[in-house]
Amino acid sequence: MTVRRLPVYILADVSGSMQGTPIESVKSGISQLHRDLMSDPQAIESAYLSIVTFANTAEQVVPLTEVSLFNPPNLVASGNTNFGDALRLLLECFEHEIVRTTPEQKGDWKPLVFILSDGAPTDTAWPDYAQQLRNRRPANIIAVACGDQADVNCLKQVTEVVIQMKDLSPDSFRAFFKFVSASVRQTSAKVGALAEGGAITLPPPPPGITIVP
Amino acid sequence: MRPEPATSEVEPGALPAAPAWLDRAPEGPWCPPELREALPWAAAADYADLRTALHPWRAGWTLVGASRRGRLHAHRGEFREDAFGIETGEQFFLLVAADGAGSCRLSRIGSECACRAVVRRLGAVLADVVPPAMDSPALHQWLAALLAPALSAAIQDVAELARASGIDPREFRTTLLTAVWFASPAGELLAVSQVGDGFIAARRSDGRVERLGAGDVSEFSGEVSCFVPDDGASTRAQAIAVTDGADVTAILLGTDGVEDPFYPIERHGALLYSQLVGGVSEPAQHFQRQESQGPVFAPDGDQQLARWLGFERRGENDDRTLVAAWR
Numbered sequence: 001m002t003v004r005r006l007p008v009y010i011l012a013d014v015s016g017s018m019q020g021t022p023i024e025s026v027k028s029g030i031s032q033l034h035r036d037l038m039s040d041p042q043a044i045e046s047a048y049l050s051i052v053t054f055a056n057t058a059e060q061v062v063p064l065t066e067v068s069l070f071n072p073p074n075l076v077a078s079g080n081t082n083f084g085d086a087l088r089l090l091l092e093c094f095e096h097e098i099v100r101t102t103p104e105q106k107g108d109w110k111p112l113v114f115i116l117s118d119g120a121p122t123d124t125a126w127p128d129y130a131q132q133l134r135n136r137r138p139a140n141i142i143a144v145a146c147g148d149q150a151d152v153n154c155l156k157q158v159t160e161v162v163i164q165m166k167d168l169s170p171d172s173f174r175a176f177f178k179f180v181s182a183s184v185r186q187t188s189a190k191v192g193a194l195a196e197g198g199a200i201t202l203p204p205p206p207p208g209i210t211i212v213p
Numbered sequence: 214m215r216p217e218p219a220t221s222e223v224e225p226g227a228l229p230a231a232p233a234w235l236d237r238a239p240e241g242p243w244c245p246p247e248l249r250e251a252l253p254w255a256a257a258a259d260y261a262d263l264r265t266a267l268h269p270w271r272a273g274w275t276l277v278g279a280s281r282r283g284r285l286h287a288h289r290g291e292f293r294e295d296a297f298g299i300e301t302g303e304q305f306f307l308l309v310a311a312d313g314a315g316s317c318r319l320s321r322i323g324s325e326c327a328c329r330a331v332v333r334r335l336g337a338v339l340a341d342v343v344p345p346a347m348d349s350p351a352l353h354q355w356l357a358a359l360l361a362p363a364l365s366a367a368i369q370d371v372a373e374l375a376r377a378s379g380i381d382p383r384e385f386r387t388t389l390l391t392a393v394w395f396a397s398p399a400g401e402l403l404a405v406s407q408v409g410d411g412f413i414a415a416r417r418s419d420g421r422v423e424r425l426g427a428g429d430v431s432e433f434s435g436e437v438s439c440f441v442p443d444d445g446a447s448t449r450a451q452a453i454a455v456t457d458g459a460d461v462t463a464i465l466l467g468t469d470g471v472e473d474p475f476y477p478i479e480r481h482g483a484l485l486y487s488q489l490v491g492g493v494s495e496p497a498q499h500f501q502r503q504e505s506q507g508p509v510f511a512p513d514g515d516q517q518l519a520r521w522l523g524f525e526r527r528g529e530n531d532d533r534t535l536v537a538a539w540r
Contacts, residue, residue: 002499003528004473004529005528034228038228038232039229040232041232041233041284041288042285042288042530044232045530046528100432103477104477106434106473107433107434109435110432110435200316
């Protein structure tokens with residue numbers, strides 16, 4: 001009889017193109033998300049956060065951590081966009097960190113993943129990992145195309161749910177992380193039939209952020 | 214090796230004070246205007262965050278039920294989405310519990326209507342039926358065959374409500390747990406049917422607490438493969454398991470708000486039963502709070518059950534419904 005967690009993974013592109021305002025906005029957005037979740041008793045009891053970054057390689061800078069113990073990390077932007085390594089690491093995190101239901105214990109809630117990227121992959125391995133994620137559906141994944149240069153088609157190969165944030169201003173990132181917070185709050189409820197993929201119903205995205213059809 | 218959490222170099226700002234759970238009244242009518250014509254009884258129905266029932270039956274049986282709004286719904290000012298029903302006749306009693314899917318807008322209506330439909334449909338076929346003189350296996354089949362179309366019709370009632378009101382049937386999604394006790398001259402029978410998660414269990418005279426229904430378990434919490442009134446719900450509901458009831462001393466039906474803190478019921482059902490029959494003197498392991506109280510299986514069982522459903526366990530803040538019979 002262990003605690004059932006809602007695992008939330010943020011996969012943040014920290015390649016060189018994110019230098020400056022975008023990376024600073026992501027950092028303050030993560031802090032804002034943490035504050036928002038700390039104001040919600042259900043999130044404090046069940047939400048666990050992890051931050052995975054990707055540039056030349058991917059790194060899990062914060063392992064899955066309960067909200068009350070979470071420390072927003074420092075993030076530095078530089079290098080290429082090794083998207084494949086990020087997806088590989090995400091799959092590895094699922095393997096090691098997610099508790100699935102067995103006859104002896106209830107599993108976690110289905111993980112919630114937010115992928116932020118402002119560019120196109122610079123590696124060639126990512127399609128294989130994207131295919132694995134689509135086939136196995138181990139999480140509810142929301143990909144965010146940040147700015148005009150983001151490769152929407154690539155993100156669409158990871159998940160059907162891709163949203164576009166054209167404007168990379170601090171206000172846009174703040175609104176996006178509010179959306180993340182609202183999604184987390186809304187997720188720990190009995191979801192639709194598995195025959196439909198067990199998809200969650202997301203809150204409406206904020207102004208300036210659109211769902212890519 | 215897993216990396217350690219990075220030390221914060223970003224000013225996180227002041228974190229809010231630890232938030233308290235709130236107890237907000239639901240906003241708006243329990244039955245929305247677009248359903249009032251289809252559900253004339255609903256206009257006069259009084260919604261309550263907590264509903265209880267206690268029915269003595271014959272042959273030493275007492276039936277008790279309670280449904281309590283969970284802390285999460287209370288915090289958000291939302292309605293309780295669980296429901297239950299109890300019906301008795303000369304030769305039967307039936308217990309039903311339902312848990313509206315949290316992601317569906319009208320699941321509270323779906324769970325309540327499903328319980329009412331089961332009570333009405335099964336009550337009608339059981340009221341005056343004369344059981345044939347036959348041996349035990351054939352009698353099991355006869356009872357299952359009697360109940361199957363009535364359960365299917367009850368599910369169709371929910372689907373028809375959606376159709377008549379022009380609303381997507383998925384908005385009414387609910388689980389449905391049903392147990393029927395039938396006392397025939399040839400013997401006592403217990404029949405169960407389950408759509409979705411939650412549990413149905415029987416306590417035998419040798420002390421075993423046995424799960425009877427087919428639980429809907431998936432890889433992650435909160436995922437259910439089929440709800441009422443989805444396609445396929447009738448098929449699942451008609452997969453009725455019938456067992457001899459001579460050595461059954463209690464029957465328990467619980468929604469996932471009860472099952473999850475006691476998961477797996479196969480292992481923790483005995484603890485659950487012992488608390489119901491013997492009261493609570495100390496909190497169960499891993500529970501943050503569970504008040505001392507008298508037994509639920511008692512003349513004031515409805516009030517005791519309402520108290521019992523108030524236990525606190527981290528992360529378990531769903532509505533809770535338990536319907537039971539004991540002798």
